[in-house]
Amino acid sequence: MDLTVIGGSSVGTPVLLNELSIAVAEGKLPKTHVRLFGRNQLRLEKVQAYFKHQIGTEGVTVSTHQNMKSALTGATHVLCQIRPGGMESRAQAERVALAAGIPGDEGLGPSGLVAFLLGRSAIRSVIDQCAHYAPNAIFMQMSSPLGLFVALATGHMPMPSYGICELPCVTARKVLKFIQARTGLENLTYSLAGLNHQSWLYNFRDSENIDRTNEILCAIDDPELVDIEPDMIRQMEAIPLPYLKLFIHGDRELTKQLGQQNTRGEKLMSWIDELDHAYCDGSEPDFHQVASLLGCRNMGWYKYGVVSALQKFIACKDQTFPLNLPNHGAIEGIDDAAIVEVKCKIGNGIAKPIRATTLPEGPAQLTQNLVIYEQNALELPDKPTVHQLKDVLALHPMVTQQSISSLANQIRTIAISST
Numbered sequence: 001m002d003l004t005v006i007g008g009s010s011v012g013t014p015v016l017l018n019e020l021s022i023a024v025a026e027g028k029l030p031k032t033h034v035r036l037f038g039r040n041q042l043r044l045e046k047v048q049a050y051f052k053h054q055i056g057t058e059g060v061t062v063s064t065h066q067n068m069k070s071a072l073t074g075a076t077h078v079l080c081q082i083r084p085g086g087m088e089s090r091a092q093a094e095r096v097a098l099a100a101g102i103p104g105d106e107g108l109g110p111s112g113l114v115a116f117l118l119g120r121s122a123i124r125s126v127i128d129q130c131a132h133y134a135p136n137a138i139f140m141q142m143s144s145p146l147g148l149f150v151a152l153a154t155g156h157m158p159m160p161s162y163g164i165c166e167l168p169c170v171t172a173r174k175v176l177k178f179i180q181a182r183t184g185l186e187n188l189t190y191s192l193a194g195l196n197h198q199s200w201l202y203n204f205r206d207s208e209n210i211d212r213t214n215e216i217l218c219a220i221d222d223p224e225l226v227d228i229e230p231d232m233i234r235q236m237e238a239i240p241l242p243y244l245k246l247f248i249h250g251d252r253e254l255t256k257q258l259g260q261q262n263t264r265g266e267k268l269m270s271w272i273d274e275l276d277h278a279y280c281d282g283s284e285p286d287f288h289q290v291a292s293l294l295g296c297r298n299m300g301w302y303k304y305g306v307v308s309a310l311q312k313f314i315a316c317k318d319q320t321f322p323l324n325l326p327n328h329g330a331i332e333g334i335d336d337a338a339i340v341e342v343k344c345k346i347g348n349g350i351a352k353p354i355r356a357t358t359l360p361e362g363p364a365q366l367t368q369n370l371v372i373y374e375q376n377a378l379e380l381p382d383k384p385t386v387h388q389l390k391d392v393l394a395l396h397p398m399v400t401q402q403s404i405s406s407l408a409n410q411i412r413t414i415a416i417s418s419t
Contacts, residue, residue, distance in 0.1 A: 001032040003034050004078045046280050053287055081143060089119070096114050103398070110396070138162070146163040147196045200360075217233055331367065
């Protein structure tokens with residue numbers, strides 16, 4: 001396997017390399033060469049040096065690149081994990097939403113729209129170069145907002161493009177473990193449908209295909225399970241992924257965020273700065289400090305997202321795994337071209353969405369509204385007018401009528417200054 005990582009100088013890349021090495025050692029992946037592409041040559045070299053020192057090169061070899069042609073030519077798989085503008089852009093996007101009285105998150109709501117407009121040009125460039133230099137590679141997107149960036153790649157790449165996120169699997173595993181402890185039910189299946197970070201677990205069935213959903217929803221009595229109050233879970237008739245708390249408990253989450261001295265993006269800026277010094281200040285990385293700092297953040301998206309997806313893609317036999325990809329009839333009532341998050345059958349390098357059972361009314365309506373919002377966001381020009389931004393923002397369920405004008409003006413200012 002020949003994997004190109006766009007954004008390979010990310011401080012967290014050694015975690016990906018480590019998870020790949022474990023998978024190769026366990027026979028879950030073939031020997032792999034990883035090409036790290038990044039703009040920061042020094043950081044690329046230090047990331048490579050740290051990996052060789054901590055993990056070695058048996059099974060996984062690494063090369064560094066600042067030229068897209070050399071990084072992409074011959075790749076079998078491409079992972080895009082760039083964050084255009086870095087954490088500074090994420091922090092800026094979060095502050096825009098908070099100033100309007102809306103919780104901030106780089107992938108959702110007004111913050112997500114800012115991140116999309118700031119990152120669209122860079123993602124387009126990556127897509128164009130991947131299509132030119134690696135037309136037969138499987139393209140995996142992790143940049144946020146995921147659905148919007150997968151939509152940019154869809155139709156522009158010779159091969160299908162897929163959005164990778166570990167949250168559905170991780171949340172489902174946590175929920176099923178909780179349910180087994182409360183009820184004794186095991187070997188349950190479930191449906192998954194929605195948009196990235198905004199999807200739902202529902203239609204739980206036992207080994208005899210008997211619907212156990214009501215029993216399971218009633219057994220959830222811990223608001224910390226998915227950070228949603230149990231009565232709201234029962235009202236929705238489905239278990240939300242944790243980020244849906246920004247919709248369901250918006251006031252609570254806004255109060256929490258406003259009570260923090262720094263936004264999540266600002267905190268991560270400090271963490272990245274510390275790691276940058278630990279990697280680059282000496283003639284070699286400060287191996288102990290880098291390991292300590294990497295351990296401060298759970299980067300499960302590499303193990304449960306990227307590596308798990310790669311295992312499924314190279315398998316000869318179809319396996320089930322959640323992906324973000326065009327709907328193609330998977331969710332009833334949703335446009336076929338819309339990017340959704342659903343279970344897929346994957347094998348031999350091909351993924352096809354599995355038709356989901358009908359969503360309960362509340363989740364179905366929210367999903368339809370979000371699809372319409374994203375489709376309109378994709379149509380925004382590089383330099384949108386305030387009026388155009390108002391029209392798109394008005395479609396988002398988190399945006400209030402009172403906040404639309406101020407949001408539109410702030411977002412236009414940011415979008416114009418970045419072009």
